Amino acid sequence: MGALLDVLGALMVGTILLLMILSFQMQLRETADRTIYAAHMMTHVQTACKELNSIIALCGVNLPMDSVVVIIADSTKMAFRTYWDYKNNVMTQDANTLSFKLKDSATYVGRELEIIQSASPIYDLGAIFWLDQLKFYYYDINGNFLGNVVTGNTRKDIFSLDIGMTFSRQYPYIASPPLKTKVQLKCYLMNRFLRYSN
Amino acid sequence: MSLMEMVLALLAVVLFTTVSMVYNRSMWSGAEALDNISKVVQATQLAHSKLDEVDAKLLSRQVAFSKRQINDTPPTVAQAFTGTTLVNLPYSGYTFRITYDHKYCDSLGVNWANQAYSDTTNYKHIKMTLTVASTPGMSHPVVLSRIYVKTNMYRDY
Numbered sequence: 105m106g107a108l109l110d111v112l113g114a115l116m117v118g119t120i121l122l123l124m125i126l127s128f129q130m131q132l133r134e135t136a137d138r139t140i141y142a143a144h145m146m147t148h149v150q151t152a153c154k155e156l157n158s159i160i161a162l163c164g165v166n167l168p169m170d171s172v173v174v175i176i177a178d179s180t181k182m183a184f185r186t187y188w189d190y191k192n193n194v195m196t197q198d199a200n201t202l203s204f205k206l207k208d209s210a211t212y213v214g215r216e217l218e219i220i221q222s223a224s225p226i227y228d229l230g231a232i233f234w235l236d237q238l239k240f241y242y243y244d245i246n247g248n249f250l251g252n253v254v255t256g257n258t259r260k261d262i263f264s265l266d267i268g269m270t271f272s273r274q275y276p277y278i279a280s281p282p283l284k285t286k287v288q289l290k291c292y293l294m295n296r297f298l299r300y301s302n
Numbered sequence: 303m304s305l306m307e308m309v310l311a312l313l314a315v316v317l318f319t320t321v322s323m324v325y326n327r328s329m330w331s332g333a334e335a336l337d338n339i340s341k342v343v344q345a346t347q348l349a350h351s352k353l354d355e356v357d358a359k360l361l362s363r364q365v366a367f368s369k370r371q372i373n374d375t376p377p378t379v380a381q382a383f384t385g386t387t388l389v390n391l392p393y394s395g396y397t398f399r400i401t402y403d404h405k406y407c408d409s410l411g412v413n414w415a416n417q418a419y420s421d422t423t424n425y426k427h428i429k430m431t432l433t434v435a436s437t438p439g440m441s442h443p444v445v446l447s448r449i450y451v452k453t454n455m456y457r458d459y
Contacts (some may be wrong), residue, residue, distance in 0.1 A: 268393030290351035
């Protein structure tokens, strides 16, 4: 009887240890996966910031100081005019319009930032996806906050903007919350600053 | 169970707990490092934007590269971007401390040996170095430099 109890006790302890080791192994795997996912996401955030900054730097190329360059200055979307054709990388005779807004991609990457140049999406740009929220803040030449929505002639006063982006990526494990990261990017409309001096 | 067996069992438990705790700590460190990465990315963007601000203000001639008289307006780059400032980013929820440092240098960014400069000296290159730190969070600050070259678009002599 004593020997049987010993065997049963050893079996119980062994089972508990085995369960602990298994759950430990699962946690290790989850952490490793999470790290890889987060690393991918941060690389994507960096790329997104770089691309956005380089596109917005083209705002107002060849447009005079007294014209409205930022034609839509909304809290969730923005559009500007430029004589630079971003898609073909050339200067054009007519002004192009570049606009940004969030769009549901209807795929696993979630929402994406749609960048449109004169009614045609820039597909070969490399999509900015996993984007959960997008917010614009507008500033004048001295860095004073103009608002989230700017209309009328006040749009001529826009010289820089903050872009707030929340990236969210679904995680492979069902019970885990999605990975989220926020970034705030400041873009200066360099051509406006250049025109201001003349 | 003899005393020896009990001691061995206890030692096994201690060993197992120690190994578990070491692994657990490693996982927490990994999670903290991930949080640190997002701060580093934000700090890098902030540093770039502050260096862009210098460019923008030079282009709009709100700051001058150099000037003839010390009291002339506008201020020089060295006068306008100096010291330490706190920057609060409400959207991302971080606060960073930015320290500006400028050195007059040659075209390769090598600092001049004599840094006893004057704002009215006709320098050709300025190397601006930004140190962006966050407390708590980042174990090392982000340090970025950019060399500004005098052009005829800037206000100076």
